[in-house]
Amino acid sequence: MINFATSRADYLDIWAKNYRLGESVLYPISGGDVRVNTPVQLQILPVILVVDDDEFVRKMLESMLTKRGYSVLTAADGKEGLKQFEDNSASVSLVITDVEMPEMTGPDMVKQLPSSVPIIFISGNYGNSLTISCSNWFVFVPKPIDSQKLLELIAGMVIH
Structure with a gap:
């Protein structure tokens, strides 16, 4: 037998009588027609790898990008x-990396990545220009980072 709730109290009463551990069933509140909404097409944004030895920069970029859906x-x-x-x-569509880091520099890391992966190099040590030899499509962004310009660059570099 299926019980339909006509009020919140009825719903709670039906739930209390029929609930089993690990099971959840929802019944419509009214006996009217049930409409099915058209499925929403979700846009899944690309995965971005952020590599930086400065934890503050890493966390700031991670926060900024996740708030935008990446x-x-x-x-x-x-x-x-x-x-x-x-x-x-x-799954990685773009790499944002610092240039100078301990263990392995950004350019040394990028040389080992597929040339199809776009790269954004970031650094506070090179003014507005940097010469890097790699076969990847790359852009250099000086620190401090202009978040709006960085987001525009990312949108233009990744494939949705």
Whole structure:
């Protein structure tokens, strides 16, 4: 027998009588027609790997990007970044990396990534220009980072 609730009190009474541990059933409140909404097409934004030895910068970028709907992976240096990329290579669409880091620099890490992966190099040590030899499509962004410009760059570099 199916019980339909016509009020919140009825719903709670039906729930209390029929509830079993680990089971949840919802019944319509009214006996009217039930409308099914058209499924919403969710846009899944790309995964971005952020590699920076400065924890503040890493957390700031992660927060900014996740608030915009991106999935973010982080690493504290080039070696860790390379490992993160290898473990998630099918999903990473863009790498944002500092230039100078302990263990392995950003450019050394990028040389080991597929050339199809776009790169955004960030650094506070090179003014507005930097010469890097790599086969990846890359852009250099000086620190301090202008978040709006960075978001525009990311939107233009990743494939949705």
